[in-house]
Amino acid sequence: MARNFDVIMAEHASEYVLDFPRGETETQVAPESRLDPLSHFGRVAPLIVEIGPGSGEQAVAYAQAHPEVNLLAIEAWHVGVARVVAHAVRAGVHNIRIVEADAAQALGVLFAPDTQTPDTQMLLDPLVAADGVTDADVVRAHEVWTFFPDPWRKKRHHKRRLVQPGFATAVAHVLEPGGLWRLATDWDNYAFQIRDVVEASPYFDNVFAGQNPDPTDDDPARGGFAPRWEERTMTRFERRGLDAGRSVHDICAQRVA
Numbered sequence: 001m002a003r004n005f006d007v008i009m010a011e012h013a014s015e016y017v018l019d020f021p022r023g024e025t026e027t028q029v030a031p032e033s034r035l036d037p038l039s040h041f042g043r044v045a046p047l048i049v050e051i052g053p054g055s056g057e058q059a060v061a062y063a064q065a066h067p068e069v070n071l072l073a074i075e076a077w078h079v080g081v082a083r084v085v086a087h088a089v090r091a092g093v094h095n096i097r098i099v100e101a102d103a104a105q106a107l108g109v110l111f112a113p114d115t116q117t118p119d120t121q122m123l124l125d126p127l128v129a130a131d132g133v134t135d136a137d138v139v140r141a142h143e144v145w146t147f148f149p150d151p152w153r154k155k156r157h158h159k160r161r162l163v164q165p166g167f168a169t170a171v172a173h174v175l176e177p178g179g180l181w182r183l184a185t186d187w188d189n190y191a192f193q194i195r196d197v198v199e200a201s202p203y204f205d206n207v208f209a210g211q212n213p214d215p216t217d218d219d220p221a222r223g224g225f226a227p228r229w230e231e232r233t234m235t236r237f238e239r240r241g242l243d244a245g246r247s248v249h250d251i252c253a254q255r256v257a
Contacts, residue, residue, distance in 0.1 A: 004086075005079065005082035005083070005086065006082075008082060008085055008086045008089060009081075009082050009085060012085055012088075012089050013085060015094070016084075016085045016088055016089075016096060016097060016098055017081060017085065017097070017098050017099075017100065018035075018040055018097050018098065018099050020033040020099065020101070020110075021033065023105070023109075027076045027100075027101055027102040027105070028101060028102060028105045028106070029099070029101050029105070029106050029109050029110065030109075031109060033106075033109050033110055034109075034110060034112065034114060034139075035072070035110040035111060035139050036139075037070055037139060040097055041070045041095065041097060043070070045068060045069055045070045045095075046068065046069045046070070046142040047069070047070045047071075047072060047139070047140070047141045047142055048062070048069050048070070048071045048072070048141065048142060048143050048144075048145070049071075049072045049073075049074065049107075049141045049143070049144045049145070049174060050071065050072070050073045050074070050144075050145040050146075050147070051074050051103040051107075051144065051145065051146045051149075051162075052074070052075060052103070052146065052147070052148075052149055052150075052162075053073040053074075053075055053080070053084050053098075054080065054083075054147075054148070054235055054236075054237055055080070055083040055084065055087055055235075055236070056073065056083060056084030056085075056086075056087035056088060056096075057087065057233050057235040057236070058145070058147060058232065058233045058235060059071055059073050059084065059087075059088075059096055060084070060087045060088050060091045060093055060096065061091075061233045062231060062233070063088070063091075063093045063095050063096045064091050064092075064093045065231070067093075067095055069095060069142075070095055070097070071095060071096045071097070072096075072097050072098075072099065072141075073096065073097070073098045073099070074098075074099045074101060074103040074106055074107075075098060075099075075100060075101075076100065076101060076102045076103070078100060081098050081100045084096070084098050085098065103162075104162065104166075104167055104170065107170045107171065107173065107174050108170055108173060110139075111138070111139055111140070111141075111173055111174045112173075113138050140174065140175060140176035140179070141174050141175055141176065141179060142175075142176060142179055142180075143175075143179055143180045143181070143182060144171050144174055144175055144179070144180075144181045144182070145181075145182050145183075146162065146163065146171075146181070146182070146183045146184075147182070147183065147184045147232065147235070147237075148184060148185060148186065148235070148237040148238065148241075149161070149162045149163060149183075149185065149190075150162065151185065151186075151187040151190045153187070158189075158193070161190065161193065163183065163190075163193065163194045163197055164197065165197055165200065165201065167197075168197050168198065168201045168203065168204065169201070169203065172201070172203035172204065172255060175255040176255065177255055177256070177257035178254060178255060178257050179254070179255045180207075180252060180253065180254055180255075181198075181204065181252070181253040181254075181255070182226075182229060182232070182250070182251075182252055182253075183198075183250070183251045183252075183253070184229075184232065184238070184248060184249065184250045184251070185248070185249060186237075186238065186241030186242070186246040186247065186248045186249075187241075187246065188214070188216055188217075188246075188247065188249070191214075191225065191249030191251070192214075192217055192218070194249075194251050195222075195224040195225065195249075195251055198224075198251055198253040199224060201253075202256070203255060203256055204253040204254060204255060204256060205253065205254045205256060206224050206251070206252070206253055207226065207252040207253065207254050208223070208224060208225060208226045208227075208251075208252060209223070209224050210222070210223050210224065211223045211224065211225065211226075212224075212225040212226070212227065213225075214247075214249070224251070225249050225250060225251060226250040226251055226252040227250065228248070228250055229250060229252070232250070
């Protein structure tokens with residue numbers, strides 16, 4: 001299987017994988033890296049960003065059904081990148097690009113205005129435009145997806161979970177006003193944490209605040225969970241959770257305009 005991935009990457013990575021210079025580590029992009037849709041996709045189109053695409057089931061299915069969008073997947077695991085490329089090649093889709101990097105670092109760099117250093121940009125309030133920065137300087141996404149991130153099951157490891165207040169701020173930098181951040185997890189306590197992060201953020205509204213309460217929640221009447229998004233593909237990660245008897249929670253956050 002590894003050899004097959006090597007062949008696929010050798011033949012197709014140049015189309016699908018964006019070759020940004022590395023930062024301080026192999027999972028970081030260099031500070032000068034920027035996403036340029038016209039150069040990287042060959043066009044400007046509504047942009048969807050998926051963080052942690054797994055094997056690419058969701059990304060490829062959506063890109064195939066919506067050829068009018070550009071879809072950017074960010075994946076830190078090299079084998080995962082190869083799997084997404086293989087899936088895209090098999091499906092014959094060409095509106096997907098992949099960045100091999102840690103999303104927590106890459107988002108603030110790839111979407112920083114050309115007139116700002118990433119460090120400065122990440123300190124800016126996402127709701128306030130920086131002096132000298134115009135719409136033409138900024139690439140923004142129509143939606144960001146974070147489906148089934150690593151749950152870090154043990155309580156002492158919860159601090160390693162991706163969805164934390166700082167990450168919510170990073171996602172806010174990426175989204176256009178009114179854009180959606182769609183999330184899903186099959187771990188109850190992570191779902192409650194995600195809901196809490198979204199509702200505590202000044203940059204997001206929970207689209208389904210107060211709806212679909214969960215009796216296992218510490219506050220059983222609170223709710224805040226979305227119905228299953230009809231365009232979210234049933235992936236092996238979700239099927240595995242359901243087969244194990246876990247329930248899936250969706251959260252839908254909207255960027256404050």
